[in-house]
Amino acid sequence: MYISDIDKVINGKLCPNNCQMIFNTKNQNYKRDLARHLKYCQGPETAKQVKLDHLPKPYYPHISNNKLLQKLVATGQSDLLSPTLNYITFDFETVESIINGVDNLIAQLEPLPIASAATINGLITTLYFDLRDGTDFIEQWISQLFEVAIKVNEANQSNIPEVQINDKNYIPYKPQVSVIGFNSKKFDMNLLLKHLIKNRTKIQYMGSTTQAKQTVVSHQDYDFDLRFIDILSFIPPNNTLKQFVEKFGTKGIKLTK
Numbered sequence: 681m682y683i684s685d686i687d688k689v690i691n692g693k694l695c696p697n698n699c700q701m702i703f704n705t706k707n708q709n710y711k712r713d714l715a716r717h718l719k720y721c722q723g724p725e726t727a728k729q730v731k732l733d734h735l736p737k738p739y740y741p742h743i744s745n746n747k748l749l750q751k752l753v754a755t756g757q758s759d760l761l762s763p764t765l766n767y768i769t770f771d772f773e774t775v776e777s778i779i780n781g782v783d784n785l786i787a788q789l790e791p792l793p794i795a796s797a798a799t800i801n802g803l804i805t806t807l808y809f810d811l812r813d814g815t816d817f818i819e820q821w822i823s824q825l826f827e828v829a830i831k832v833n834e835a836n837q838s839n840i841p842e843v844q845i846n847d848k849n850y851i852p853y854k855p856q857v858s859v860i861g862f863n864s865k866k867f868d869m870n871l872l873l874k875h876l877i878k879n880r881t882k883i884q885y886m887g888s889t890t891q892a893k894q895t896v897v898s899h900q901d902y903d904f905d906l907r908f909i910d911i912l913s914f915i916p917p918n919n920t921l922k923q924f925v926e927k928f929g930t931k932g933i934k935l936t937k
């Protein structure tokens with residue numbers, strides 16, 4: 681990505697000597713002020729220059745970080761890439777527990793149950809855990825999730841093209857199983873994170889403190905990673921779950937609260 685007209689973005693004219701002064705182009709004294717400034721402006725204290733790429737590049741981390749695609753491009757077979765058909769979806773049901781009670785300003789979301797569905801070759805396997813399974817029900821769910829993901833991963837691996845790279849320096853990549861939430865990048869992932877940071881798991885987190893763009897969880901007992909993503913990061917904004925499901929094409933499925 682690059683900015684073609686910086687003046688438009690900052691809504692003003694930057695001093696051409698890069699001293700970071702901004703002039704309001706809509707001000708009637710704009711030309712006079714700029715000319716007056718340029719008489720004494722010495723430029724920046726330390727000279728810095730931005731080097732932009734010759735060609736603008738689109739921002740598409742979900743494609744550019746796709747290890748299989750990288751492998752296929754490297755061997756000139758990128759047309760063999762096909763959609764990933766097997767994945768897991770999940771959702772938390774939460775309740776607000778009010779902390780200070782006086783003006784209800786501070787509330788904390790507490791998870792009640794968690795449910796997930798694994799789609800494996802068109803068949804759906806569900807998992808459901810709630811407080812009745814114990815206070816560690818989220819940990820129980822995570823460990824079962826890895827078990828279910830074994831089959832999801834196997835199904836995905838049997839669908840991908842066989843590509844051999846005969847280079848002794850080539851490091852085979854660890855496959856990822858997508859665990860997809862709907863609007864999960866804020867609350868759901870923050871709830872999950874503290875449970876995911878457990879023994880024998882390693883986390884690669886992408887995003888800010890309040891918004892998890894992508895969380896990759898590795899477990900030493902499994903030869904694949906779980907990749908938690910929010911489907912809302914990949915579709916246009918302002919979609920309700922109902923609208924999304926309709927567009928996704930699951931005709932006949934009724935959503936209930």
Ligand SMILES: [Zn+2]
Nearest residue numbers: 695697699721
């Ligand atoms: Zn200047």
